[in-house]
Amino acid sequence: MTNKEWKYDLAQIDRIAGELWTTIGNHKIIALYGEMGAGKTTLVHALCNYRKVSDHVTSPTFSIINEYRIRENSKFEKIYHLDLYRLKDEEEAIRAGIEDCIYSGNICFVEWPEKAPGLLPPDTISIRIQFVDANTRQLKLEFTS
Numbered sequence: 001m002t003n004k005e006w007k008y009d010l011a012q013i014d015r016i017a018g019e020l021w022t023t024i025g026n027h028k029i030i031a032l033y034g035e036m037g038a039g040k041t042t043l044v045h046a047l048c049n050y051r052k053v054s055d056h057v058t059s060p061t062f063s064i065i066n067e068y069r070i071r072e073n074s075k076f077e078k079i080y081h082l083d084l085y086r087l088k089d090e091e092e093a094i095r096a097g098i099e100d101c102i103y104s105g106n107i108c109f110v111e112w113p114e115k116a117p118g119l120l121p122p123d124t125i126s127i128r129i130q131f132v133d134a135n136t137r138q139l140k141l142e143f144t145s
């Protein structure tokens with residue numbers, strides 16, 4: 001079991017993003033827990049910016065599936081940013097194509113993973129974000145393999 005913790009404000013988020021990428025290593029699925037406004041989306045954007053995103057595609061269906069393209073050496077890699085907030089349950093998530101993203105082999109950040117816990121593989125990295133004060137957040141990361 002790996003556990004790590006950070007406290008950060010927006011001035012530090014780019015450095016945190018770099019440290020998170022190092023910790024993420026070869027893991028592909030990263031679930032982000034935290035209440036509305038905790039900073040899940042902000043963190044995913046910082047993580048994607050860190051990898052120098054060259055293109056951003058948003059799904060027409062309420063931006064449930066966002067796709068970022070990054071250039072890795074000479075080839076392109078995809079990062080999915082999934083927001084399950086508006087989905088009712090696992091069945092609706094599958095119909096929206098969430099499972100296809102999760103098993104595509106690409107990196108996937110998943111907001112509101114509570115909506116479809118059964119779709120997450122066992123080696124998913126969990127990130128929990130909590131408010132400390134208006135500008136500061138605490139992030140706890142854990143994974144088992």
Ligand SMILES: Nc1ncnc2c1ncn2[C@@H]1O[C@H](COP(=O)(O)OP(=O)(O)O)[C@@H](O)[C@H]1O
Nearest residue numbers: 008009010036037038039040041042135136137
């Ligand atoms: N340290 C911080 N990390 C992330 N967001 C922060 C931080 N401090 C303030 N904020 C603000 O909190 C809000 C977080 O919103 P958002 O990322 O959309 O949350 P979520 O996706 O969890 O609902 C943004 O307005 C952001 O500017």
Ligand SMILES: [Mg+2]
Nearest residue numbers: 040041083111
């Ligand atoms: Mg969000």
